[in-house]
Amino acid sequence: MNLLGASVGEVRAGLVQKVVSAVEVCEAALKRQAVVASLRPFITPTQDTAREAAQRAHCRYEEGKLVGALDGIPVAIKDNFCTQGILTTCGSNMLRHYIPPYSATVVERLLGAGAVLVGKTNLDEFGMGSGTIDSSFGQSRNIYRSGIEYELTGTEEKYPTSGLEHDDWVVTGGSSGGSALSVATGTAFVALGSDTGGSVRNPSSYCGVVGFKPSYGLVPRWGLVSLVNSMDVPGLFGRHVDDVATLLSVVAGQDPMDSTSVWSDFKTLQLPPVPSLEGVVVGVPREYHQPGTSGEVVEAWTKVADLMEDAGAKVREVSMPHTELSIICYAILNTCEVASNFTRYTGVGYGHRETVGQSMEALYALTRRAGLNEVVRGRVLAGNYFLLKENRKKYFEQALKVRRLIWQDFQEVWRSGVSLLLTPTTLTPAHRHSTFSLLDNRTQTAKQDVCTQSANMAGVGAVSVPVGMNGDGLPLALQLMAPWGQDAALLAAAKWIEQRVSFPRLRIL
C-alpha cells in the first residue's frame, strides 16, 4: 500500500489488522519530512514526541485498546494553536521562544484520540496573509512544480511536474500554508489550520487538498491564538473528504472554556459511502464570478455545476449583492479586532521583550516593533484609527451593519430553497512567487480572499474541494457553502464531487 497516500480509514484498517504498525506509519511520515524539508511545511517538527506517541499507539493496537478515530495517525497542527510544552510561535518573532503552559482544546481532543503530532506548521505571521510568505521563520513553497520529483496518478492526462525556470516556485497560499503543504506532501494525513478570511480554503485550493471551514462555533477556539474573535474558526485539512469528516468528529463539540462554542453531535459522524444529490438545490451566486477569474476556474465551475444537475440536483443562479463589500468590511473589522487583541503582546507576561529601561510605554512600543512585523503593526494602527471616537460610527459600526447585509444575503438564499452554494475557492490556481510577491500583503489578501471571506462574515460552513488540474500542472478547486450547522450535508456534497472528478493524486517519488 502507498502508505502516505492512503486515507485515514485505510491506514486504520491496516493498523487494526496489524498489516502495518503505528511505528512504521510514523517513521514513514518523518522520513517524508526530510524529503520535503526545503518546502518548509514545518516551523517545529516534533520528531521525538511523534515517535513516543507512535510507540504508545502501537502498544494500544497490540493490546486492542484503541482510544479514538485517529489512533496512530500522523497529524500536523498550525503553529497558532497552543501545544503544551511545545514551541508555539504563530510565525512571529514575538513568540519565537514561547512555550505554552497549556494545550488548545482541539489539540487535547486530537491527542486524546491517539493522533501522532509530527510538527507545528508554518503560517503567515499571526495568520495575516494569503501566501505563507510573511512568516518570520521563512517562506513555504508549494509541492507542485517545486523541483521535488512526484507523479500524478489516477489520470491519463499528462501534466507538467518539473520545477519552474529561473528558480521560481509556486506559493502555497495562506495563511495555513504549512498545514496544507504537510497534508499535500504526505508528512501528515490530516492537519489543523485556522480560517478567518479563507486561510484554510485558500491554501487547500492551491495545494490540491480538501480544506474545510466548519460553521462558527462548532469547533472551539480555546488555545487558538486570537486574530478576529467573531470570525476565527479552527479549520481542517485532509486529502480525502472522509478524513476531514473523521477529524471533525474528533475536534467538534462544545467546550466550557470557549463561550462561543456550541453543542453539536458530530462524534459519530460518518458520511454516506455514496452520497446522493437527489433533492438538493444548488445555488450559483453570480457575484462570485469576479473580474480576474481564470477561464479554467470558470470551466471547472461550469462543469461541476452541470454534473450536479445531471445527477438530480436543481441548480440555479442566485444573487448575493453584497459580496463585493465583504473584503472592505473585513478590512475594517479585522483591523479593529486585531488592534484590541494584540494589546496583549507587551513582553511582560510572555513573549519577546526588548531590554529598555526608561518607561513602560517605551518597553511596549519597542518590544512590539521588534516582535511584530509590519503587516501586524499596520493593522493595529489602522484598527485604532477606525475605533477613534470620531471614526467609530463611520467605520466600525458601519462595517458591522454591512456585515449583517452580507449575512442577510445568505439568509435570503437559504430561504429561497437553496441548500448549497457552489463557487470558486480562489480566482486562479496557485501563483508563482515571482508574480505573487509583486503586490503587498494587504492588496494581495484583498484579491485572494474575495470568494472565501463572506463565509466568515456569515459564519457558515464552507469547504474547498480539488476538482482538476490546469495546463501548468497546478490544482483547481471549487468551494461549497451550506447553512450554518449543516456541515454534515456540506461534507457529503463535497464527497459527492470528490467521487466524480477523480482528482489526480500526487505521489512523491
Next chain:
Amino acid sequence: MNVASRRLALCRPLRRFPDCPATPAATTTTTTTTTVRRVTTTTQPLCMWFFRSHTVTGCESKVPQEPHVVPTPPPKAPPKPQVDLRLVQLLEKLSLVDFANKEGIERLEAAIGMADQLIQVDTAGVEPLITVLEDRSLPLAEDEVLHGSQKEELLACAHTTLDDYFVVPPGNITYEEERSYHASLKQQHQEEEE
C-alpha cells in the same frame, strides 16, 4: 458508460429547457442540524475528468460565464484621507507599535482609502451584526476555580520576574522616541511656523 460516450456527452450542448423554470416553491429543505442525507445507492460510475480546451456553450449554463462587474461608484467620492501629525501621535500612543514613520503612514492611508468605500453603502435601518450566534443563549461558566495553582508555569513564561511579580519599568513616564517620524514632523511644523 464507456469513456468515448462520456466524452461525447461533455461535447454536446448542455441540456436545458426553453422555459427555464422559475424557483419551484415545492422544493423544501429541512433545516435539521446534523442529519446526513439518507442515500439511495446509485449506479453512477466514476468518470475520468478531462479538462480540455473545448468551449462550453455558456449561454445555457447556470454558472455565469462573464464576470460580474460592479456598477460605477456614485459621483460623490470621499476625499483622500489626511493623516496629520496630531492623528499620528494619537494613534501611536494608542497602538504603541512604533510605526509613526513614513511607511506606517502610507499603510494607514491605504487602509483608510479602502475602508472609505464602505461609507456610502446604505445601511439605514440595519442593525449591527456583532456575532453570528446572536440568535441563541451562550453558556456562561459558573464562578468557580477550575484551573488554579499555575503560578510557577505562568511566571516561567515571562522574561523578567522578581519573586512573584512581573517586572515593568515605570508607567508614569511618557514615551518619546527622538528619532521617530512624529518628532521630525513636529520639527518641520515648528520650522514652518517660524
